[in-house]
Amino acid sequence: MQFEITHCDKTSRARTGQLVTSHGMVATPAFMPCASQAVVKACSPHDVADLGIQLLMANAFHLLLQPGPDIIGAAGGLHQFMGWPRPLATDSGGFQVFSLAQPSDISEDGVSILSPLNGSRIDLTAERSIQIQNQLGADIIMAFDECTRYPCEYDYAAGSVERTLDWAQRSQAAHSNEEQALFGIVQGSVYADLRQRSAEETVSIGFDGYAIGGLSVGESRAEMFAALAACVPVLPENKPRHLMGVGTPLDIIQCVQQGVDLFDCVLPTRNARHGSLLTWEGIVKINNAQYREDFGPLSRSCDCPVCARYSRAYLHHLFRLHEAAGWRLLSLHNLRFYAQFMQRLRQAIAAATVPELEAQLSAWTDRDEEKS
Amino acid sequence: MQFEITHCDKTSRARTGQLVTSHGMVATPAFMPCASQAVVKACSPHDVADLGIQLLMANAFHLLLQPGPDIIGAAGGLHQFMGWPRPLATDSGGFQVFSLAQPSDISEDGVSILSPLNGSRIDLTAERSIQIQNQLGADIIMAFDECTRYPCEYDYAAGSVERTLDWAQRSQAAHSNEEQALFGIVQGSVYADLRQRSAEETVSIGFDGYAIGGLSVGESRAEMFAALAACVPVLPENKPRHLMGVGTPLDIIQCVQQGVDLFDCVLPTRNARHGSLLTWEGIVKINNAQYREDFGPLSRSCDCPVCARYSRAYLHHLFRLHEAAGWRLLSLHNLRFYAQFMQRLRQAIAAATVPELEAQLSAWTDRDEEKS
Secondary structure, three states: OEEEEEEEOOOOOOEEEEEEEOOEEEEEOEEEEEOOOOOOOOOOHHHHHOOOOOOEEEEHHHHHHOOOHHHHHHOOOHHHHHOOOOOEEEEOOHHHHHHHOOHHHEOOOEEEEEOOOOOOEEEEEHHHHHHHHHHHOOOEEEOOOOOOOOOOOHHHHHHHHHHHHHHHHHHHHHOOOOOOEEEEEEOOOOOHHHHHHHHHHHHHHOOOEEEEOOOOOOOOHHHHHHHHHHHHHHOOOOOOEEEEOOOOHHHHHHHHOOOOOEEEEOHHHHHHHOOEEEEOOEEEEOOOHHHOOOOOOOOOOOOOHHHHHOOHHHHHHHHHOOOHHHHHHHHHHHHHHHHHHHHHHHHHHHHOOHHHHHHHHHHHOOHHHHHO | OEEEEEEEOOOOOOEEEEEEEOOEEEEEOEEEEEOOOOOOOOOOHHHHHOOOOOOEEEEHHHHHHOOOHHHHHHOOOHHHHHOOOOOEEEEOOHHHHHHHOOHHHEOOOEEEEEOOOOOOEEEEEHHHHHHHHHHHOOOEEEOOOOOOOOOOOHHHHHHHHHHHHHHHHHHHHHOOOOOOEEEEEEOOOOOHHHHHHHHHHHHHHOOOEEEEOOOOOOOOHHHHHHHHHHHHHHOOOOOOEEEEOOOOHHHHHHHHOOOOOEEEEOHHHHHHHOOEEEEOOEEEEOOOHHHOOOOOOOOOOOOOHHHHHOOHHHHHHHHHOOOHHHHHHHHHHHHHHHHHHHHHHHHHHHHOOHHHHHHHHHHHOOHHHHHO
């Protein structure tokens, strides 16, 4: 994987760039929808490709449970298995395994839990996570890390940073597929000194890119931005930076100004399935009775296939029916909104108009509303 | 609506024809997938149009419950509301309302039940059903009928035939939209004399087409064919004949040889959501563990977008996840199979090779399996 910065903003850390992978190019900043189980929920891979989505993020833990990395390996890798020809990333599974683990399940070696699927024991270590991700064959893979919860006591966070650094080294040693870029992950909860140390030591190990984990887990926006400010400047300029699990368009535009290049989040599809749609005119809660007889499109300024063909009244009807067809159409719209938003954000960086785009979003984005 | 017969088989009652409606032409014999609630479950209308499906069947009772005929009328009719530009039929709602009714809910005037949605009282009469269907604006609409259950005592079936004839006259008197073809419905349970009388009297009222209702409700195949044989020859040659709620490909090919032109059924989509897929090589039960590592398409001889892009292993994975994306892909495949099957059936009638097509289907179709 190659990364080239094409433009740097003069008034913030924002930059545009190009990630070149063996499955194609990604213009950054970029947003990756989650396809944790090798599918963007309610949508088919082909649907998503048609929306201008550049890359997807799958998950080693989910795919370890079902269908298993051996099957995906036998299919020729995850791209082949899911019929997605473009770039892919996988997460290490750390976040999921830690969210299921009790403290006693965690050791210096890794995590040992019972499968939520069938109760069998699952031991996940740095070596095993990388081995799985090598089998999956995504273009970008993640070192195995401990994602701490929020709130997290300082001492635990400090110990966790050391554990994550150890696992980062072991992840790098275990990595055996040169076609895949390996990203190290910065942790440290909301503690600036831990974030800084985590970033410095991860950089000294040396990775193809750097992810920032353990944020967007319940902390305040101020805490999130302080944590970012403590670690992003430590990361090398010439490597891509990925902020995990973020977020709303307003989060993204503000984090891009802190120097972040890549994002992944379930929000566009989860919000869609919950009836919350993003448009340039504001948020549409499609379950609202006001849309029963609204025969206009979700958004008159949207170029997605849903706005071209279906009315708010019809989408309201499908949503009220709890129809899978509705979840898909609403998801496609939100995904297209994100793709279009990221494109406008890249253009705004090049044109030095990011504040104007941010002001436009701030005018209608109620972050809590949007996350609800 | 105009109906023209283009070819008559020499060895059976099978014929090909063309229905011309103001929303386009339908080549018969034709199968209509059910879009009871203005959506083919798990699929979007645009998806279905791309598969070569010529017409859909919606339901006046379901649409009375949600979103209501006033809203669909305000949208400009059902075609507009659901974004389906091709021909549409609606059922009268009789089948649904009778399946919910107690004997005491039924009078000579109609049926009065409590809404399963909100408990409000719903009175459905011939006049009201036609009024709703006029508002919906489908190209083909159905007279209000009583669909008897199976088994049904002779005396009840005889009384029901009279009631249905009365309602047929009232339906015709109430019908106010000349752009919509109104079909009368033949009832009479499994009793040949009742079927014959119902057909004769319905024909003497005079309709644009004739539907045969009250079959495929639990009776044996022999009973179904005997009932058909008692009524189809009574129906005028130059009007289309619709067998309601049928069925499997083998059912369809055999009923076409009895002179039926139109079919509607939930089977292709319901079976798909239950993991049962039709291919020209046989039935694929996608949940079966043998497909975990089967990287070929559902069918090598299928031209559907699913077989072009996704493997059995991936579809198995989505099915095991209970993923809405899987229900859709499997439904699209089965719908395309039906569209292709009906096309081959029309060609076979023209080429006098229906028995060969039937033999091909019989070789792998296990009717009970397929319905399960």
